[in-house]
Amino acid sequence: MSGLHDLQAYEVVEGIKQGLFSAEEYFSSVIKTLEHVESRLHSFITLDTDKALSCAKVIDGKLKANEDIGQLGGVVVGIKDNISTKGIRTTCASKILESYVPSYDATVIQRLKQNGAIILGKLNLDEFGMGSTTEYSSYYPTHNPWNLDYVPGGSSGGSGAAVAAGECTVSLGSDTGGSIRCPASFCSVVGLKPTYGRVSRYGLISYANSLEQIGPICRSVKDVVMIMNIISGKDNKDDTSMSSSPITINNKLEKFEIAIIKDLIDGSDDEVKRTIYSASEKFSDIGCMLDEISIKHLNYALPSYYTLASAEASSNLARYDNIRYGFNLPIEEYKWDTYFSDVRKNFGEEVKRRILIGSYVLSSGYYSKYYLKARGLRSLLKLELLKLFKKYDLLIGPTMPILPFKFGEKIDDPIKMYLVDINTVIANLAGIPAISLPVGFSNGLPIGLQIMAAPFEEQKLIDVSYALEQSINIQRRPKLE
Amino acid sequence: MISKAEIEYLAKISKINLTEDEAKKFPEQLDKTIEYIDILDELASDHSIILDLQEIKFDELRDDVVRMSGALPITRNLTEEGFLKGPKMK
Numbered sequence: 020m021s022g023l024h025d026l027q028a029y030e031v032v033e034g035i036k037q038g039l040f041s042a043e044e045y046f047s048s049v050i051k052t053l054e055h056v057e058s059r060l061h062s063f064i065t066l067d068t069d070k071a072l073s074c075a076k077v078i079d080g081k082l083k084a085n086e087d088i089g090q091l092g093g094v095v096v097g098i099k100d101n102i103s104t105k106g107i108r109t110t111c112a113s114k115i116l117e118s119y120v121p122s123y124d125a126t127v128i129q130r131l132k133q134n135g136a137i138i139l140g141k142l143n144l145d146e147f148g149m150g151s152t153t154e155y156s157s158y159y160p161t162h163n164p165w166n167l168d169y170v171p172g173g174s175s176g177g178s179g180a181a182v183a184a185g186e187c188t189v190s191l192g193s194d195t196g197g198s199i200r201c202p203a204s205f206c207s208v209v210g211l212k213p214t215y216g217r218v219s220r221y222g223l224i225s226y227a228n229s230l231e232q233i234g235p236i237c238r239s240v241k242d243v244v245m246i247m248n249i250i251s252g253k254d255n256k257d258d259t260s261m262s263s264s265p266i267t268i269n270n271k272l273e274k275f276e277i278a279i280i281k282d283l284i285d286g287s288d289d290e291v292k293r294t295i296y297s298a299s300e301k302f303s304d305i306g307c308m309l310d311e312i313s314i315k316h317l318n319y320a321l322p323s324y325y326t327l328a329s330a331e332a333s334s335n336l337a338r339y340d341n342i343r344y345g346f347n348l349p350i351e352e353y354k355w356d357t358y359f360s361d362v363r364k365n366f367g368e369e370v371k372r373r374i375l376i377g378s379y380v381l382s383s384g385y386y387s388k389y390y391l392k393a394r395g396l397r398s399l400l401k402l403e404l405l406k407l408f409k410k411y412d413l414l415i416g417p418t419m420p421i422l423p424f425k426f427g428e429k430i431d432d433p434i435k436m437y438l439v440d441i442n443t444v445i446a447n448l449a450g451i452p453a454i455s456l457p458v459g460f461s462n463g464l465p466i467g468l469q470i471m472a473a474p475f476e477e478q479k480l481i482d483v484s485y486a487l488e489q490s491i492n493i494q495r496r497p498k499l500e
Numbered sequence: 501m502i503s504k505a506e507i508e509y510l511a512k513i514s515k516i517n518l519t520e521d522e523a524k525k526f527p528e529q530l531d532k533t534i535e536y537i538d539i540l541d542e543l544a545s546d547h548s549i550i551l552d553l554q555e556i557k558f559d560e561l562r563d564d565v566v567r568m569s570g571a572l573p574i575t576r577n578l579t580e581e582g583f584l585k586g587p588k589m590k
Contacts, residue, residue, distance in 0.1 A: 046534070091574060102508075108541065121571075122571050122572035123569065123570060123571035124576070145552065196573045228550060255567070256567075256569065258561075290547055318539065318566055319539060319540060319542075319543065322536060322537040322538075322539050322540050323537075323540060325533070325536075326537050326540065333514065337514075337515075340579050342576070342584060342585075342586055343574045343576055343577065343584070344576060350577065350585065350586060350587045351587075353587045353588075354587055354588055354589070354590065355513065355586065355587050355589050355590075357587075358586075358587040359515040359587075360515050360516060361517060362513075363516045363517070364516065364519070365519035366516065368522060370531060371511075371516055371518065371522060371526075372526065372530065372533070373512065374514050374516060375507065375514060375516070375530060376508045376530060376533055377525070378510045378513060378514045378529075379502070379506075379510055380535070380537070382510075388540075388541055389537060389540055389541075392540040392543050393537075393540055395543060396540065396543060403572070413509075433529050433532070434532050434533060434536055437533075437536075480517060
C-alpha cells in the first residue's frame with residue numbers, strides 16, 4: 020500500500036487496530052520512503068531496520084491473538100542520538116562516542132517500547148546538542164527536506180527532517196536552548212519543549228542538565244499530545260522529574276489572553292514578521308484577546324544562556340576520558356595527562372570552544388563576573404515571566420528570527436550562530452513549556468510560531484495550537500522527487 | 501582580550517589538545533564570545549544573588565540511599581580486584 024508513511028501516529032494506531040492495514044505494511048511504506056530520500060537528507064546516524072521489522076511483526080502477531088498492542092502500537096519512531104537506547108549505538112554525533120552501545124534504555128525509550136512503539140534508529144544532531152544547524156555533527160550535516168541547500172535547524176535537525184520527510188512518523192528530540200523548536204520551525208513540523216521536570220532526563224546524555232528536556236517532534240498537535248502522555252511523569256531515576264496531569268485535545272477553546280513579545284518581532288526578518296502578525300490575527304478570529312508586551316531582561320538572556328550552558332558543558336564533558344567506554348586506545352602506551360588530552364582532541368571544534376568558555380567563566384576571578392551574574396539574570400527573567408503569566412495565559416513570537424539559511428553561512432562565526440537561538444533560550448532559562456507550530460512559508464522556506472506558557476500549563480499550549488492548526492492550512496509534506 | 505597563552509592554559513586544565521588550526525582561530529573567536537557575554541557585567545551586583553536557591557524545598561529531597569540503576573556494569577579497564585585501571589601517572 021502506498022501513502023501509509025504519510026499518516027499521523029494516531030491514524031496509524033487506529034488503522035492497525037481496525038485491520039485497515041498491517042503494522043508490517045505500514046512499516047514497509049516508511050522504509051520505502053526512507054530508501055528514497057535518506058541518501059539526500061542524511062537524517063539518521065544509525066538504522067536498526069531488522070529489529071524494527073521484527074517488532075512490526077510482533078505487533079501484527081499480537082493483534083491476531085487479540086492482545087493489546089499499546090497506545091502507540093506499530094508507530095515508527097526516530098530517536099535523537101543523544102538518548103540512550105539499549106543495544107543501539109548512541110554517538111551524540113561525536114567521534115568520542117562512535118563505538119558506544121548503551122547497556123540500558125532511557126526512561127522515555129522504555130515508556131515508548133512499553134506502549135508498542137517501533138524504534139527505527141538514531142537521528143543526527145550537532146555534536147552533543149551544541150549547535151543550530153547539524154553542521155557541527157562529526158558525521159555529516161542533515162539537509163532540509165524543503166530545500167536541500169538549506170540547513171534543517173538544530174540541534175535536533177535529524178529529528179525534524181526525518182518527520183517532515185516521512186522517514187519516521189514521530190521523533191524525539193532534546194531542547195537545551197531551542198534544539199526541538201528550531202528544527203520544528205525550519206522543517207514545518209510541530210515541536211514541544213516541555214516544562215523542566217515534566218519528562219524524565221534519565222538516559223539523556225547530559226550537556227547542560229539545568230536547561231535541557233526531551234520532547235516530541237510530530238506532524239500534528241494531536242500526535243504531540245499522544246507522545247507527551249506516554250513519556251511524561253515522575254521517574255525515580257531522575258529526581259528533577261515530577262508527576263503531571265495528562266493533556267488532551269479539546270475542541271472548544273477558552274478565551275485566552277495572549278501577549279505578543281514585541282522585542283522578538285522587532286528583531287526578526289521582514290518575511291518572518293509579516294507571517295507572525297498574519298498568524299496572530301487568527302487568534303482574534305478564534306476568540307482570544309491580543310496584547311503586545313516587552314520583556315525588560317531580554318537583552319541579557321542569550322549571554323546568560325551561553326554562560327550557563329558552557330559552564331555546565333565543561334563540567335559534564337569532563338567525564339569523557341575513554342577509560343570506561345570509548346574507542347580503542349590502549350592506556351599502557353601513554354602517561355596520565357597525555358592520554359586524556361590525546362583522547363579528548365577527538366571532540367569537534369564547537370564542543371572544544373564551549374568547554375574552554377565554560378572553564379573560563381567558572382575560573383577564579385571570572386566566576387562572579389560571568390557565572391554568578393548569569394545565574395542572577397536567570398532568576399530575574401523567571402520572576403519577570405511568572406509575573407507576566409499572572410496577566411496573560413500565553414506569550415507568543417517567532418520561533419526563529421530568520422528563515423532557514425544555506426550551509427556554511429554562519430559556520431565560521433560562532434556569535435552569528437549563537438544569535439539564531441535568541442528567541443528560544445528564554446523558555447529554557449525559565450523552565451517553562453514552549454511549542455513551535457508551522458504557520459507559513461516564504462520563498463518555499465518554513466516559518467514557525469513559538470507559544471510559551473507558565474510551568475506545567477502545557478494544556479493551554481495544546482488548546483491554542485490545536486485551534487490555530489485547524490484554522491491555518493499549512494502544507495506539511497515537502498516534495499522530494 | 502583573551503590571549504593565546506590563556507587559551508593554551510584553558511586547554512591544558514580542560515585536558516584538550518588543540519589542532520594547529522584551532523590554536524590559530526580560537527583566540528579571536530573566544531574573544532568575541534567573551535566580549536558578547538560581557539554585557540552581563542552591566543547587571544548590578546545585588547542582582548547576582550542566586551535567587552533560585554530560595555526555590556529549593558529541602559523537605560522534598562530524596563533520602564540519601566544508594567539505588568541501583570538496573571544498567572549492566574561496565575567492565576572495560578577493570579582489574580581482577582575490581583579497581584579501575586588508568587594510564588601511568590609518571
